[in-house]
Amino acid sequence: MNGKNGNTSDSRDVIVVGAGPTGLLLAGDLAAAGIPVTLVEKRRHEISNLSRAFVVHARTLEQLDARGLADELEAQGRPLDRINLFGRLSVRLDTLPSRFNHLLVIPQYEVEKVLERRAVEAGVRFRYETEVTAVEQGAEAGSGTVAVELRGPAGEPDRLTAAYVVGTDGHRSAVREAIGLPFPGKAVIRSVVLADVRLDEKPAEVLTANAVGDAFAFIAPFGDGYYRIIGWHRGRDVPDSTPLDLDEVREITRLALGRDYGMRDARWMSRFHSDERQAPAYRVGRVFLAGDAAHVHTPAGGQGMNTGLQDAANLGWKLAAVLGGHADPALLDTYEAERHPVGKAVLRSSGGIVRLAMAKHPWTLALRAALTTLVNHLPPARTRVIGQVTGLGYTYAAPRGAHRLVGTRVPDVTLTTGRLYESLRGGRFVLITPRATDQPYARGDREDRLAVACWTSDRRTTVLVRPDGYVAWAAEGADDATIEAALTAALGAVS
Numbered sequence: 336m337n338g339k340n341g342n343t344s345d346s347r348d349v350i351v352v353g354a355g356p357t358g359l360l361l362a363g364d365l366a367a368a369g370i371p372v373t374l375v376e377k378r379r380h381e382i383s384n385l386s387r388a389f390v391v392h393a394r395t396l397e398q399l400d401a402r403g404l405a406d407e408l409e410a411q412g413r414p415l416d417r418i419n420l421f422g423r424l425s426v427r428l429d430t431l432p433s434r435f436n437h438l439l440v441i442p443q444y445e446v447e448k449v450l451e452r453r454a455v456e457a458g459v460r461f462r463y464e465t466e467v468t469a470v471e472q473g474a475e476a477g478s479g480t481v482a483v484e485l486r487g488p489a490g491e492p493d494r495l496t497a498a499y500v501v502g503t504d505g506h507r508s509a510v511r512e513a514i515g516l517p518f519p520g521k522a523v524i525r526s527v528v529l530a531d532v533r534l535d536e537k538p539a540e541v542l543t544a545n546a547v548g549d550a551f552a553f554i555a556p557f558g559d560g561y562y563r564i565i566g567w568h569r570g571r572d573v574p575d576s577t578p579l580d581l582d583e584v585r586e587i588t589r590l591a592l593g594r595d596y597g598m599r600d601a602r603w604m605s606r607f608h609s610d611e612r613q614a615p616a617y618r619v620g621r622v623f624l625a626g627d628a629a630h631v632h633t634p635a636g637g638q639g640m641n642t643g644l645q646d647a648a649n650l651g652w653k654l655a656a657v658l659g660g661h662a663d664p665a666l667l668d669t670y671e672a673e674r675h676p677v678g679k680a681v682l683r684s685s686g687g688i689v690r691l692a693m694a695k696h697p698w699t700l701a702l703r704a705a706l707t708t709l710v711n712h713l714p715p716a717r718t719r720v721i722g723q724v725t726g727l728g729y730t731y732a733a734p735r736g737a738h739r740l741v742g743t744r745v746p747d748v749t750l751t752t753g754r755l756y757e758s759l760r761g762g763r764f765v766l767i768t769p770r771a772t773d774q775p776y777a778r779g780d781r782e783d784r785l786a787v788a789c790w791t792s793d794r795r796t797t798v799l800v801r802p803d804g805y806v807a808w809a810a811e812g813a814d815d816a817t818i819e820a821a822l823t824a825a826l827g828a829v830s
Contacts, residue, residue, distance in 0.1 A: 347371060347658040348497035350483055352467055353504030354378070356388075356443065357626030357643035359450035361501060363402075364651030366457035368762050370658050373495060374459050375485065377466040377504070388443035389542075389555040389563065390637030393428070394726030396435040397747065397804060398648045401759040404449050405435070412441030413556070415541050418724070426721060433727060434747045434756075440541050442557055443640055464488035470500060470513035472620045481621040498658060501623045501650065503643070506610065508628035514619045520612030523633055526573045530564045530584045530604045531557070535597025538562075543592065550590035553634075561602065564588060565634065575606045609633045611682050617646075617671040625650060630678035632685040641726055642681050646674050652762055652802035661784070661827035673731040684723045731805060738796075738809035745800050750788035755800065758786040764807065764826060765800040766818070769793075774815045776822060779829040785822070799825060 347370055351362045354376035362374045391399075391408065399405040414437040416429040429436050455461075462485070469484035481500050485493040502510025511518060534554075543554040549569035554562050566587035584604065585595040613630040617623060626643030650670045656662035722728015733741035747756045750767060758765045765786045766776055777785040799808040799821055808821040823829075 346479065346498055348373070349654060349658070350375060350481075350495055350497045350500045352376075352483070352500065352502050352510050353508075353626070353628065354451070354461070354463075355503060355505065355626065355643070356446055356450060356640050357647045358501075358503035359447060359454050360398075360402075360644055361503060361625065361647035361651050362459045363450060363454035363457050364647065364762060365655055366454065366459045368652075368655035368659065370655055372459045373462060373497070374454065375462045375465050375467065375483070375495075377509075378463065380461070380463040388446075388637065388640035389440055390641070391439040391441060391446065392637065392641045392725045393431050393433040393435040393438065394729075394744070395641045395644050396439060397433060397756060398644060400434070400747070400756045401802075401804060402453065403760055404453065407449055408441055408446065409435075409439060411445055411558070412439040413541050413558075414438070415440055418542075426724075428721070428725070431721065431725065431727065432746050433725075434754075438637070438725070440555060442563075446640070462487075465493070467504070467509040467513060468492075470510060470622060472514075472622065499621045499623065499654060501625055501654075502628040503624075503626045503647070504628055506612070506627045506631045508624065510622065511614060511624055511628050514622050516614050516616060516619060516624070518612045518614055520610055520631075522608045523611050524567055524609040526567070526571050526575070526577070527607050527609055528564070528566045528579055528584050528587065528604070529607065530566075530579075530581065530598070531561050531602050532564055532581070532584070532598040533560060533600045534562050535599065536594070538596060545591050547591050550587050552588045552591035554588075554592075554596070562596075562598075564598065566591065573606075575608060577606060579604045579606055613675075613678055613682060617675055617678075618667070623650060623667075623670065625674075629674075630682065632682050634685070638681050638685050638724065638726075642678060645677070645726060648803045649674055655762060656826075661780075669731075676732075677729050680723065680729070738806075738811075740796070740798060740806045740809040743806050745798070745804055745806060749791050751791060752786070752788040755788075756804070758788060759800070759802060759804060762802045764802060766822065767798045767800065768818070769795045769797060772815065774818070776818065781822070781826055781829050784826060801825075 349365055349370055350373050351358045352375045354374055358374060362372045365372045396405045399408065416437045418426040428438060465485050465487050467483055468486050471482040480496045480498060482494060482496045483500055487493055502508050504510055538554055551567045553565040556562050564584055566584055568587050581601050585598055588595045610631050614624055617629050625646035632639060653666050653670055657664050657666055719728065727744060731742035745755060747754050752758060755765060763784055763786050765788060768789050771789055777787050795811060797810050797813045797818060798806055801807045807825050810817060
């Protein structure tokens with residue numbers, strides 16, 4: 336892609352706006368599939384330690400495993416096999432049906448580092464200190480393209496065109512505003528305080544969180560001797576611009592946790608407010624939204640970054656299939672159909688956690704006690720809660736008449752060729768059959784996009800797994816012709 340003068344565009348180009356975790360994963364996936372990608376970022380080229388995310392959940396770790404990145408992060412982070420909520424609810428994670436039967440405590444910037452490295456190695460073109468000023472579609476941009484007006488580091492204008500644009504540029508998304516999508520919702524918690532500090536007393540738990548009366552506090556380690564403190568006091572409702580000192584952070588922490596752990600040497604402090612918002616659509620024409628540009632929620636449950644990464648994992652393989660000429664453009668409509676309901680569910684679950692954590696009135700305290708008892712003593716309720724928080728429990732709607740497995744997540748089963756999520760690497764589909772076959776399903780231009788393996792058990796179901804680890808198609812006792820028809824529908828005819 337070139338500048339505004341004599342601008343040309345590869346008909347397969349994608350512009351991703353926003354170099355946070357969501358944008359980095361998406362751009363890396365597209366580039367690895369051979370799609371030309373430009374990643375536009377308003378900030379300077381630096382990995383900031385000011386991120387709020389500290390938790391990577393099991394489903395996200397599975398997606399990173401499918402890209403060969405999970406083990407590196409596992410070696411850096413600290414696994415946590417239990418979540419404690421409301422002082423009475425202890426949720427065990429070591430029984431999760433996943434290779435990653437825990438959550439990983441690791442700062443967001445460490446996740447960004449490995450995603451950025453992968454994107455660079457895959458050939459993503461980066462444009463830092465560049466902001467979006469307008470987006471044009473249809474007749475304005477030219478047939479089959481979308482144009483993005485930019486302002487560069489020195490204020491110079493520029494223009495890029497591409498087949499598609501994806502806004503992953505956060506809750507103040509310039510892309511979302513440029514295409515005229517509203518962002519309805521409201522501020523749920525105001526004047527949340529953040530501080531990065533040293534502690535004289537090491538907390539007993541990897542993650543420490545509690546709410547008492549009007550105060551809430553959370554402590555997580557960076558791993559470099561500093562800790563992130565997140566605190567909130569119901570009676571302290573002030574603008575984000577109000578100066579913050581360490582004494583205020585200490586006071587909130589003491590109220591919520593009983594002590595301040597001897598916090599000192601703050602290297603950074605700030606305030607922010609937490610919103611619950613969701614765009615009514617994740618696609619307008621040739622423009623998509625993902626991550627915080629599409630939805631924002633409270634930090635409760637640590638689901639924000641994880642949900643954005645799942646958005647990217649869903650959209651990336653679909654764009655690659657369409658732009659590679661292997662799928663009908665109608666496939667792209669399934670991105671919003673699948674991910675918008677998940678975003679809505681995350682708003683409900685994270686909002687519910689924070690409201691229960693800050694319960695004050697007798698009836699809300701009674702409700703919290705009742706729900707805690709329910710989750711503690713009823714396995715189905717506990718499974719549902721864990722599935723929502725970790726991302727393992729979400730499924731996608733299947734077409735009428737489809738096999739019951741279609742749209743469900745496939746765990747990292749052992750196959751005759753090794754682990755499933757190793758076979759998914761490279762953005763491939765995986766066909767799992769009950770028996771070895773002489774039929775060359777992975778042939779022609781399909782060879783690099785499809786892996787074929789057999790169950791190691793006596794299971795009789797034939798399953799086609801999408802690149803994002805969900806079932807695309809399944810059948811009992813399928814013959815070669817039926818399997819070939821399913822592969823043609825999912826991957827296109829062999830050429």
